[in-house]
Amino acid sequence: MAEDARILEINGLTVRFPTSEGVVRAVDGVSLSLDRGETLGVVGESGCGKSVMLNSIMRLLEAPPARIGGEILYNGQDILKMPKRELFRIRGKEITMIFQEPMTSLNPVIKIGPQIAETMLLHELITKDEASAKALELLRQVEIPNAEECLGKYPHQLSGGMRQRVMIAMALACKPQILLADEPTTALDVTIQAQILALLRKLKDEYHMSMMIVTHDLGVIAEVSERVVVFYGGNVVEEAPTRALFDTPLHPYTEGLLGCIPHLSTKTGRLRVIEGNVPNPIDLPEGCVFAPRCPRRERLCVEERPALKEVGDAQGGKRHRVACHMA
Amino acid sequence: MATMTQAPEAVLLRADNVRKYYTDPRVRRQALKAVDGVSFVIRRGETFGLVGESGCGKSTLSRLVLRLEEVSGGSISFEGKDLAALGRREMLSVRRQMQIVFQDPYDSINPRMTVRQVVTEPMAVHRFDKAGWRPLADKLLADVGLSKDLADRLPHQLSGGQRQRLCIARALALSPKLLVCDEAVSALDVSIQAQILNLMLDLKEEHGLTYLFISHNLSVVKYISDRIGVMYFGKLVEVAGKEELFANCLHPYTGALFSAIPTAHPDAHRERMILKGDVPNLYEPPMGCIFSDRCPFVRAKCRDVAPEMRSFGEGHEVACHFAGELDIPRGWEGAL
Numbered sequence: 001m002a003e004d005a006r007i008l009e010i011n012g013l014t015v016r017f018p019t020s021e022g023v024v025r026a027v028d029g030v031s032l033s034l035d036r037g038e039t040l041g042v043v044g045e046s047g048c049g050k051s052v053m054l055n056s057i058m059r060l061l062e063a064p065p066a067r068i069g070g071e072i073l074y075n076g077q078d079i080l081k082m083p084k085r086e087l088f089r090i091r092g093k094e095i096t097m098i099f100q101e102p103m104t105s106l107n108p109v110i111k112i113g114p115q116i117a118e119t120m121l122l123h124e125l126i127t128k129d130e131a132s133a134k135a136l137e138l139l140r141q142v143e144i145p146n147a148e149e150c151l152g153k154y155p156h157q158l159s160g161g162m163r164q165r166v167m168i169a170m171a172l173a174c175k176p177q178i179l180l181a182d183e184p185t186t187a188l189d190v191t192i193q194a195q196i197l198a199l200l201r202k203l204k205d206e207y208h209m210s211m212m213i214v215t216h217d218l219g220v221i222a223e224v225s226e227r228v229v230v231f232y233g234g235n236v237v238e239e240a241p242t243r244a245l246f247d248t249p250l251h252p253y254t255e256g257l258l259g260c261i262p263h264l265s266t267k268t269g270r271l272r273v274i275e276g277n278v279p280n281p282i283d284l285p286e287g288c289v290f291a292p293r294c295p296r297r298e299r300l301c302v303e304e305r306p307a308l309k310e311v312g313d314a315q316g317g318k319r320h321r322v323a324c325h326m327a
Numbered sequence: 328m329a330t331m332t333q334a335p336e337a338v339l340l341r342a343d344n345v346r347k348y349y350t351d352p353r354v355r356r357q358a359l360k361a362v363d364g365v366s367f368v369i370r371r372g373e374t375f376g377l378v379g380e381s382g383c384g385k386s387t388l389s390r391l392v393l394r395l396e397e398v399s400g401g402s403i404s405f406e407g408k409d410l411a412a413l414g415r416r417e418m419l420s421v422r423r424q425m426q427i428v429f430q431d432p433y434d435s436i437n438p439r440m441t442v443r444q445v446v447t448e449p450m451a452v453h454r455f456d457k458a459g460w461r462p463l464a465d466k467l468l469a470d471v472g473l474s475k476d477l478a479d480r481l482p483h484q485l486s487g488g489q490r491q492r493l494c495i496a497r498a499l500a501l502s503p504k505l506l507v508c509d510e511a512v513s514a515l516d517v518s519i520q521a522q523i524l525n526l527m528l529d530l531k532e533e534h535g536l537t538y539l540f541i542s543h544n545l546s547v548v549k550y551i552s553d554r555i556g557v558m559y560f561g562k563l564v565e566v567a568g569k570e571e572l573f574a575n576c577l578h579p580y581t582g583a584l585f586s587a588i589p590t591a592h593p594d595a596h597r598e599r600m601i602l603k604g605d606v607p608n609l610y611e612p613p614m615g616c617i618f619s620d621r622c623p624f625v626r627a628k629c630r631d632v633a634p635e636m637r638s639f640g641e642g643h644e645v646a647c648h649f650a651g652e653l654d655i656p657r658g659w660e661g662a663l
Contacts, residue, residue, distance in 0.1 A: 045516035189380035194587035219589025260521030262550035271521040
C-alpha cells in the first residue's frame with residue numbers, strides 16, 4: 001500500500017503513569033495505522049488503554065505526569081514532538097474528537113450557537129456572523145430539528161442525543177481530516193444510538209474524513225467500521241478487516257469476546273465466558289497479556305510476549321494480524 | 328387478560344394498574360407520570376424481563392415493587408398480600424422475600440465494610456442466630472464464586488465483577504423468593520457480564536428464585552427472561568413470552584427497539600425502522616397514545632385516544648389501536 005494512503009500512523013506507543021502503587025502501563029507498545037477515508041474501530045474492555053491512546057493522539061494527556069513514548073505520525077509529522085503552535089493549528093481543526101458524555105464535554109454556560117462558532121473563530125479567518133451562519137448550517141447537517149431555535153439554547157436544555165449531535169457539529173466545524181470518537185454512543189439509548197451511528201456514517205462520506213471509533217461494543221463496530229483493532233491490557237492483540245474478525249477471529253481473546261455476548265439468536269443454555277479478570281495495568285504479565293485467562297496457554301505464552309504477525313491473505317490490501325503464539 | 332386467570336398460587340407478584348406520579352408544586356403544577364397504569368404478573372420461578380429506554384419508568388417500577396417508594400395509585404401484591412396495606416413489621420418480613428441487585432456495584436456497597444460484613448448485615452437486620460452468620464456467609468460467598476480469601480477485604484480491593492457477585496450474595500442472604508435485578512449487568516464489561524449472567528442462571532436453579540430483570544439491553548433480556556414486558560414512557564406497551572415477542576412483535580415501538588440493536592455481523596442486512604425524534608418530554612406527554620409523536624404508523628385515532636392493553640393470543644398483550652394490522656419490520660433478525 002502506498003505510504004501516503006496512511007493519514008495516521010502510530011508506532012510503538014507507550015503511555016505510563018507513575019502512581020504511589022507503581023507504574024501504570026496504560027498503553028504498552030501499540031502500533032496501528034489509519035488510512036485515508038477509512039473507519040477504524042478500536043474495541044476493548046474498560047482499562048485496556050483504548051481511550052488513553054485516543055487522548056494521546058490529541059495530546060490531551062499532561063506529560064508529565066504521563067510518560068509517553070513512541071511516535072504518532074500525522075501526514076508524516078510526529079504529533080508528540082510537534083511544537084505547541086503547530087499542534088494548536090491541527091488540534092480541533094484537522095483532527096477533532098467527540099467524547100462519550102456530551103454533557104460534561106460541552107460548556108454549560110455558553111449557548112450552542114456561540115459554542116460551535118468558537119472553533120471556527122479560533123481556526124479560520126471569519127467574522128462572527130459568518131461563523132454563526134455556518135453553525136446553523138452544521139446543526140442542520142447533523143439533523144437537529146428547529147436548528148435556529150437550538151442555536152440560542154444551553155446544553156442542559158437539550159436531550160442526550162441532541163447534545164451528541166451538537167458535539168458532532170462542533171467536531172465537523174473546520175472540516176477535519178480525522179474524527180476521533182471515544183465511545184460516542186455509549187451514554188445513549190439504543191434508538192438514539194441507531195440514529196447517531198447512521199448520522200456518523202453519512203457524514204463520514206460527505207466530509208471524506210477518516211474516522212477512528214473507540215468502543216467496548218462489538219455491535220457498534222459491526223455497524224460502522226471497515227477494519228478493527230482489538231485492545232487488551234494496553235496491547236493490540238488482533239487487527240483485521242471487520243468481516244474477517246467476525247468470521248474468523250484468531251486471537252483467543254477476540255474469540256471469547258465474540259462468544260460471551262448474548263445474541264438475540266442465542267438459545268438458552270450458558271454463555272461462553274472468559275474466566276478471570278482483566279489484568280492490572282500496574283502488574284501486566286511478562287509474557288502474553290492474555291495468558292492468565294487463556295484456555296490455550298502454553299509455556300511459551302507465559303515467558304514471551306507475542307508480536308503482531310500477519311496471517312492469511314490480505315483482503316483488499318487490508319491485513320489480518322494477530323499477536324498470539326498459538327494462532 | 329389471559330395471564331390473570333392463572334391459579335393464584337402460581338402468581339408471585341401482581342401489579343395492578345400501578346401509578347407513580349411525582350409532583351413538585353414549586354416547579355410545575357402538573358405531575359410527572361413516571362409510571363402510569365402498569366399491570367403485569369410475575370409467576371413463581373419465572374424470569375420476567377422489563378426493557379425500555381432511560382426515563383421510561385422501569386427503575387421506578389422496580390422500587391415500587393419492593394415498596395422502596397409508595398404507589399400513587401393501583402396496587403402491588405406479593406403472594407396475595409397488598410404491599411401498601413402492610414404495617415412496618417409485616418413489611419419487614421415480606422421484604423425478606425424480595426431483594427434487589429442494583430446497577431452500580433460501586434455505589435451500592437458500604438466502602439467501610441469488609442466483604443463478610445456486607446454479607447452478614449442482612450442477617451443482623453433480620454436477627455438471625457449469630458452462630459449461623461459465619462457459615463452462612465461462607466456458603467453464600469462460595470455460591471457466587473468469591474474465594475474465602477476475599478472475606479476480609481474491603482470493597483475497593485475488589486473488581487467490578489467481584490463487587491457485583493458480592494451484591495448478589497448479600498441479596499441471597501435472606502433466601503428471598505423474588506430477586507429484582509435493576510440493570511444488574513449493565514455496568515460490567517462484556518466478558519464479566521457473561522460470567523454474571525451465567526451465575527444468575529445457576530443461582531436461579533439452585534435457590535428456586537424468581538427474577539424481575541430490568542435492562543435496556545434487549546439481547547441480555549432475551550437471553551435470561553421467560554417473558555418480557557416493553558415499557559415506553561411510563562406505560563407497558565407490550566407483554567409476551569420471549570419467543571412470541573421476537574417472532575411476532577405487534578407494537579411499533581417494540582419493532583423500533585429491535586431495529587435499533589446493532590448488527591451482530593457486518594454482512595447482516597436488515598430491514599430496519601429508525602425512529603425519528605427524541606423520547607418525549609415527561610412533563611408534556613403527547614395526547615392520545617404516548618408513542619404517537621414518534622410512531623411511523625400514526626393515524627388520527629392515535630392522537631386522540633390512548634390505547635388500552637388488548638390480548639392477542641396467549642399471554643401476548645399489546646397497547647396499540649392497530650396492533651396486528653401494521654407491517655412491522657422483523658428488524659431483529661441478524662441483530663446482535
